[in-house]
Amino acid sequence: MPAKCSPSSHDLTDPEVYKRVCHIMTCIVIPFHLYGAWCILFKTSTTMMSVRKLLLWGHFLIVLLDLEINFLSVFYVLFPTFSGYSLGVVNNPPIEVFGTLTTMAYVATSILGIFENRYFIIFAQNTIWRRIRRPYLVVNYFLAAIVFLPLVSNIPDQEEGIREVSNTLPCTPEININNRHLFVLTLDFRLPFFCLAFETVFLAVQIITFSVVTFLKLRERDRRTSCNMSRKTQNSQKNFVMALCFQTSVPIILLLTPALYVLITMLLNYYNQYLTNFIFLTAASHGIFSTIVMVFVHQPYRNATFQLFSCSGYRQNRRLGRSRKVSVVDTSARELRE
16 A cells, blocks of 8 residues: 655645645735836826726736635646645635636636737727627637536546545645545546646737738738838837847746646656645746736836835935935034133
8 A cells, every 4th residue: 555645844745834824825926916006007108008907907816816726716736637726715616626727728718818909009900800709719718618618527536536636646645634624626637637738729820820820910010111100209119029028937937837747647647745846836936027027127117116215215215315414413512612
């Protein structure tokens, strides 16, 4: 009989340590998210106004995903099986799994909406795309909302599932950890693989298509000498699209990392709890990195940040200068009395 999966009490394999790290990340990331929302609401320039609502919507979804991963759910997953424990403040694994995966799909769909908006604003306002775009986006959000429903509608019998998980893993998992029962999502790996692969490829093809078409049209427009738009405006639009590409690449890379890891563990039947938890913490950090990148790739937000820190430094130096002057005056007064 395989040995018990007994985690070390001082590293990431320990559920308590893992949960504590997730909660610490939540406390760290909240101020960053609030500052990012403040920048979008109050520091967005007039040239970015057409995309401000989409940026705010995408930022909200990233914040929600952060809270789901690091606070509400805190999944302790036992790959290569689709099983694990929910260690967060909510204890309803089927709803948590569906909510987190759907929010991830919504984050990717919001990125698609940003690139579609850029294409529409710059090139397609007077084309047939004006009438198609709204139904097109509604269909994408609808698919994002239902694509993971088969996962939670085909949950196996948990006793049978736990037996299968025990036979698959090199060690026997605990049935309960901190009063949280081991949950088995599915025994058929093809179902989650199909759902994840379909939504990933479906959205990736659209995002890449809009970004490539927009760049090609921008280059074609730059080569034309008869363009009515000023060179400054053209460069501004190009730089903004490039900034959006860089901004959206961060959450995409950090969220695709666990998806690739899941695929590798399934193909190799590989179990490494430390690496699994580390990969999930890397994905959970996408919010803070996304906010930092957003602030520094967009000039209005970057200027506001530099101005905020420079004003703080100026006020601090000014107070320090005043205290030095007071000290000098007090010293001179004492010398005169003596």
